[in-house]
Structure formats: structure tokens, C-alpha cells
Amino acid sequence: MQDPLDNIQDKERAAGLIAGHLQGTLSDAEQQELDAWIGADAWNRAYFEQAVSPAFLDGLMSEYHKAGEMESDLRAAIQLKLGRPAGKIIIWKTWIRVAAAIILTLGIGIFTWYKTSAPQPGIATTPAQPVPPGRQGAVLTLSDGRQVTLDSLPNGVVADQNGSRAAVVNGQLAYHPVSPATSAITYNTITTPRGRQYQLALPDGTKVWLNAASRIVFPTAFTGKERKVTIDGEAYFEVARDAQRPFRVSAAGTDIEVLGTSFNINAYQDEHDVRTTLMEGSVKVYGAHANIVLKPGQQAVVNHQLQMDADVNIGQVIAWKKGLFDFDSTGIATVMKQLSRWYDIDVRYEGKAPDVLVTGKMDKGLNLNEIMEFLTKMEVKCRLTGRTVIVSNN
Numbered sequence: 001m002q003d004p005l006d007n008i009q010d011k012e013r014a015a016g017l018i019a020g021h022l023q024g025t026l027s028d029a030e031q032q033e034l035d036a037w038i039g040a041d042a043w044n045r046a047y048f049e050q051a052v053s054p055a056f057l058d059g060l061m062s063e064y065h066k067a068g069e070m071e072s073d074l075r076a077a078i079q080l081k082l083g084r085p086a087g088k089i090i091i092w093k094t095w096i097r098v099a100a101a102i103i104l105t106l107g108i109g110i111f112t113w114y115k116t117s118a119p120q121p122g123i124a125t126t127p128a129q130p131v132p133p134g135r136q137g138a139v140l141t142l143s144d145g146r147q148v149t150l151d152s153l154p155n156g157v158v159a160d161q162n163g164s165r166a167a168v169v170n171g172q173l174a175y176h177p178v179s180p181a182t183s184a185i186t187y188n189t190i191t192t193p194r195g196r197q198y199q200l201a202l203p204d205g206t207k208v209w210l211n212a213a214s215r216i217v218f219p220t221a222f223t224g225k226e227r228k229v230t231i232d233g234e235a236y237f238e239v240a241r242d243a244q245r246p247f248r249v250s251a252a253g254t255d256i257e258v259l260g261t262s263f264n265i266n267a268y269q270d271e272h273d274v275r276t277t278l279m280e281g282s283v284k285v286y287g288a289h290a291n292i293v294l295k296p297g298q299q300a301v302v303n304h305q306l307q308m309d310a311d312v313n314i315g316q317v318i319a320w321k322k323g324l325f326d327f328d329s330t331g332i333a334t335v336m337k338q339l340s341r342w343y344d345i346d347v348r349y350e351g352k353a354p355d356v357l358v359t360g361k362m363d364k365g366l367n368l369n370e371i372m373e374f375l376t377k378m379e380v381k382c383r384l385t386g387r388t389v390i391v392s393n394n
Helices: 011-023 028-039 042-052 054-063 069-081 095-109 332-343 368-377
Strands: 112-115 139-141 147-149 156-161 164-169 172-177 187-192 196-201 207-210 214-219 227-238 247-251 254-258 262-267 274-280 283-287 290-294 299-302 306-309 324-331 346-350 356-363 382-385 388-392
Touching: 011 028, 011 042, 028 042, 187 196, 207 214, 247 262, 254 262, 254 274, 274 283, 283 299, 290 299, 290 306, 324 332, 332 346, 332 356, 332 368, 332 388, 368 382
Parallel strands: 172 196, 227 247, 346 388
Antiparallel strands: 112 356, 139 147, 139 187, 156 164, 164 172, 187 214, 196 207, 207 227, 214 227, 227 262, 247 254, 254 283, 262 274, 274 299, 283 290, 299 306, 324 356, 382 388
């Protein structure tokens, strides 16, 4: 497969055309040039779609928030692309150059791969039918054992249980108290299979985002002196403040106590660590017979012991919530775990996992087949058979 920039002699030309497209300043001739380049190769198309995807642009701006006054111009153009109010836009002559430089620097999400051994030619077999990305959806298990698939339910009431009403509102499930709850506690479970993620609002107003292959168990009404839920997999919480009733999360032997805050917890059963990362507020993490109080930007890691990491890439931790894969010198085994959860695929290694580190971003809206093209381009030996990715070390 050819390099995505081979059709334009000067690599800055490609980035400049994309930046001009975002700004809306291309002439008819330039737009035709860009359209021809996009249509000339699947790599070019994927490169362009990644560059203009809202999730990627949001992530770009979060990383370049210190870019000074030039940021305001770039942000305004991006906000227009995202369909948000942007106010007055000031266009400087250097905008295209700066935007193009940013696009080239980030590589438009095309991964930078580092190998400890000499590069080997990549092989990929692409099936006739594309493997689509994951989507919004989950399965709700009610207190009586009935199951409801939430993937495409219209707005409306799903169930009334023990004084609480569960209803779908704009694609997410929300719980609202409608009458006093009984003394008997009833529980609901929401499970996201591989290839699904979902958002819900708990009975106290706490918002929860569930990543793929995850599960949350919670009462249909919070009674007593605390609010407690259980998590398997990964979830992001925005906890409703209630000083009289602490919010507690239990996950794989780790307990988190908060009053009102935003944090992410990663507790997949196939991972070695349970990672709690704090965005806002304060949480206390209990694990391995110890406890740590986190401040924003810190992460607690529980394995055989409890440790604290004070230098965490917050954007990378919550990239999944924003529709991105975000890797920073990440091992291929970890990369493939994330792909397997989102695309609902299996991964098999021929020999040991290759000694490869990945750095870069990709939009989660890409088909797996497009991801496979990037893997091939970057000389990773892998092939797709049915819904199994086979990764080779030779």
C-alpha cells in the first residue's frame, strides 16, 4: 500500500489542504485537488476522515490548549466544524501554516511505531465485508431477572421498580424516584457487551459512562447512609454531591469513596491492575490493605500493593469516552485488547506478542479493516480471519 502523502509532492501541501478545508478557505481548484487526493487511495481517505473527525479535533485542542493566541483562531475554526457557536473568527495569514504543522506533527492519528528489532514486511488479509466499529448499546437486567436490550429503544419508560422509574431519554437510561422505596433493596445490572458502550443516570443523578465489555450493578433506589455500586470493566463517573451519603464504588477488590467528583476506573478482569484516575474533586482509594487520597490528575494503581502515580495523561485515560483510541508508547498486547473490546473480535498470537510500542490516536468510528490497513502500513504482521485478528512475531 502506498504512503498516504505520495500523491502530493510536498507533504506540507496535503496538511495545508486539510487545514484549509477545516477553515473553509480553499479555492475551487484547491478543493478539487483535495477531493482528487482523497479519492485516489483508501489510505488517503482514512487519513482525511481522521483529520476532520469531531472526536479527534476535540482531542487535538485539549492537548494544544497552551498554544497561546494562535489557539483561539484554530479553536474557532474547529468549533465551527463541530457545529458549535464560535463567535468572531480572526483569520491570520499564518493560520494554515500553524494548523498544517499541528496536523503533520500529530500524524492525523497514524501510529508511530517503534521496534526493538529490524522492521519486517507486514501482511494483512482483509475480508470482503468490513468489520464495523462498536456503537451505543447495552443490556439491562431488571430485579426480577428480565433482560431488556437498550441498543435502539425509543424514548419512554422501561420499568417501574421499588419506587424508581427507569426510562430511556435521548439514547441513555435514567432513573427517577416516583414513590418511597420499600426497605427491601432491589438491584439492576447494566452490561455492555464487546462492541458496545453506554451512558446512564443513577437514581441520585450520578452520571456513568460504561466502556465496552463492562458491567455496573446498582440499587434502583439509594437508601441508608451510603450509595454503593459495583463495577467490572471500565467506567467514568460524574458523582452527584451528597455530603450526608458518600458514594462508593467496588471493583475487583478495590473500593473508592467520594462525595462529589469526576473519576475513571479501569478494572477489567484481563488486566493486571485496577486503575482509578481522578479528574475533579477528591477520592479515597482502598486496596491491598492500604488507602490513598487522590488529588486531581493523580492515579491509584492496585495490584499486589497500592501505589499512586502523580504524572498521568488524563486525556489518554478518558479518550475512550470521547470516541478515541489514544496510545502513548503502548505495548501491542494492550492495543489489541482495546481493539478486541471495541470491535468484538478475538486476538490470537502466533508465537509471543511482538515487541512493539504504539504512539498515536485513532478515531473509534473507523472500521476494523481501516485499522488493519494502518497495522499493515506500519509493518506489523497481522491478518484478519473472520472475526479473529492473528498477530505474528516473524
